[in-house]
Amino acid sequence: MPYINKIRAITSLAALAVVIGFLATRYCCNSNRQKTISQSSQTTHTRYYGIGGFIEYTELKNNLKLIRIDPGTRFSTTTEYEDFNGDTLVDRIRKTQPYNQNRLLEFLSRDIDYDNHQQEFDKADEFLREEIARYDSE
DSSP: OHHHHHHHHHHHHHHHHHHHHHHHHHHHHHHHHOEEEEOSSEEEEEEEETTTEEEEEEEETTSOEEEEEEOSSTTSOEEEEEESSSSSSOOEEEEEOSSOSSOEEEEEEHHHHTTTSHHHHHHHHHHHHHHHHHHHOO
């Protein structure tokens, strides 16, 4: 019986160490990735989500808006939404994959691909409007 109690104690300590490590990583990612950088030509807001992922919203002075969604893992697809004229409609969607010589996975242009990818563009438009509202209120 003492042997089993010893194994339980070791297992509990190991689990506690993993949980503490997870929370520390999340805290570090959160504190390092929630920031705003303003320059004369652009303003970039970066916010943390998930375990190390981040969303970067950039607004240039010429009304160009860019959103980069990075899941934070080495094996996940990064998505970028681009609004070129400030009409809150995403004009281009780019998806890149990690660990590949040709990283571009998908490239969609509203002018050409909207009919075949309408749901994806509508979802991207809604996400862009949410990000604009989030930072316009600050």
